[in-house]
Amino acid sequence: MPARLHVSENVSLASMTTLGVGGDARYFARVTSEAQVRAAVAWADARNLPWTVLGGGSNVVVADEGIDGLVLQPDLRGWEVDDSSGRVRLRVGAGESWDSLVALAVERGWGGVECLSAIPGTVGAAPIQNIGAYGQEVCETIVEVRALDTVRDEPCTLPADACGFGYRTSRFRSGDMSRAVVVAVAFELRADARATVRYAELAQLLSRQSPPNLCEVREAVFALRRRKSMVAEPGDPYARSAGSFFVNPVVDDQEYAELVVRARSRGWIGAREEPPHHEAGEMKKLSAAWLIERAGFCRGFERGAVGLSPHHALAIINRGGATARDVIALARDVQAAVGEQCGVVLKAEPVFLGLSPEILASLTP
Ligand SMILES: Cc1cc2nc3c(=O)[nH]c(=O)nc-3n(C[C@H](O)[C@H](O)[C@H](O)COP(=O)(O)OP(=O)(O)OC[C@H]3O[C@@H](n4cnc5c(N)ncnc54)[C@H](O)[C@@H]3O)c2cc1C
Known part of the structure; x- marks a missing residue:
């Protein structure tokens, strides 16, 4: 039998988020089992x-008016490890901390997640935007994601290739499973x-370390x-953010060529230089931080209680x-400045909770 569902009223959400803004949840329930999620x-x-x-509130902006409904926080715990076959299978409850998973993997010598060290949040949220x-x-x-499909009111287990993973997205973020609640995630890591x-x-x-071990990689990523x-530590005032506020735009050849012309004519780069980018299949992934700085918003920009981190132009910070x-x-x-100055559309990365559809529409071009 599941433990009784405990629903609290008027619970402040700002303190449950890394950005630290937003009003109350009209109702709030921490759920510790699949049955409780359903309940x-x-x-x-x-x-x-x-x-x-x-989840852990590290990728959300909660409306000042709060959320007039029920906020449920998955706190399903537990680890199952099977390392009997040369590969390591790990099944982890959605409420466990993501970085604890990485720490355990690195400590035991299991490869595959070491570069994802220090990303705040829960295991259950990791597949939502395919953290990277x-x-x-x-x-x-x-390997697979176990979720409660709330539309059909039944649990389902989706293999990875059915999750629609892409760059900072998945079926859970924007597809037909966006009303699903992830309860556990199974991983396969390398034992070597x-x-x-x-x-x-x-x-x-x-x-200087060749080849580096998992521990050295984790330490370097932290550094x-x-x-x-970009480590959500209470002592760092510039970490009061939702991490990167914009995803790196992915553009086709024509959009890229237009940016190159614009960047050269404005003297942002030399006549033979190109804007910073990575190849992404047939497309090009631009640096959102570079575009933001070219558009006139520099690191350390301040406007009252908000600003851009002095250490990273991509992070909007709560200055208090x-x-x-x-x-x-x-x-x-x-977004408007990058559109005007660079001709590139910036898409917000965090999820907006409790905002009116009009505001949401204006932030999701
Ligand atoms: C300092 C900092 C650095 C960051 N660095 C990175 C980075 O390098 N790479 C990266 O990808 N992200 C990064 N992030 C963003 C964030 O940490 C990740 O997106 C993380 O996975 C969010 O986890 P969370 O538990 O806090 O989810 P939340 O922020 O609480 O929720 C995010 C979304 O997931 C949904 N959700 C959460 N849990 C579940 C669940 N169990 N089932 C269904 N839906 C769920 C929520 O409804 C919401 O839509 C960073 C954030 C901060 C503050």
Whole structure:
């Protein structure tokens, strides 16, 4: 039998998010089992209330008005490890911390997630936007995702190739499973302790150690992330953010060629130089941070209670006492400037909870 569902009223959400803005949840329930997830959704449905999921709150902007419905927080715990066959199979509850998973993997010599060190949040949220950093994406190690499909009111287990993983997206973020609640994720890691180093900045830092071990890669990732205030540590005022506020735009050849012309004519780059980019199949992935700085919003930009991190132009920070309105106004201005100056559309990365459809539409071009 599942433990009884406990629903609290008027619970402040700002303190449950890394950005630290937003109002209260009208109702809030921490759920610790699949049965409780089901019970929470049924509780909201029976009262005709909307419901939404909050993990560790590191990729959300909560509306100042709060959320007039039920916020459920998956706190399903537990680890199952099977390393009997040369590969390591790991099944982890959605409520476990993502970085604890990485720490355990590195400690035991299991490769595959070491570059994803220090990403805040929960295991259950990792597949939602297919977290990635320093040349690794979580979809490379996910075997399957166990979720409650709330539309059909039944649990389902989706193999990785049915999850629609892409660059910072999945079926759970924008597809037909966006009303699913992830309860556990299964991973397959390498047992050979071999580290993956594909990212130039990381390779450079590790250049004296060849080949680096998993522990060295994890330490190097922490060091790089700390320099950019991309570790959600309470002592770092510039880490009061939702991480990168914009995803790196992916453009086709024509859009890229237009940017090259514009960048050269404005003197942002030399006549033979190109804007920073990575090849992404047939497309090109641009640096959103570079575009933002070219559009006139520099690192350390301040506007009242909000600003851009002095260590990373991609992070909108709460400088103290910010509201969701402040954050959204700055995000819109940055988007508009990049559109005007660079001719490129910037897409916001965080998920907006409790915002009106009009505001949402204006932020999701
Ligand atoms: C300092 C900092 C650095 C960051 N660096 C990175 C980075 O390098 N790479 C990267 O990809 N991200 C990064 N992020 C963003 C964030 O950490 C990740 O997106 C993380 O996976 C969010 O996890 P969370 O548990 O906090 O989810 P939340 O922020 O609580 O939720 C995010 C979304 O997932 C949904 N969700 C959460 N849990 C579940 C569940 N169990 N079932 C269904 N839906 C769910 C929520 O409804 C919401 O839509 C960073 C954030 C910060 C603050």
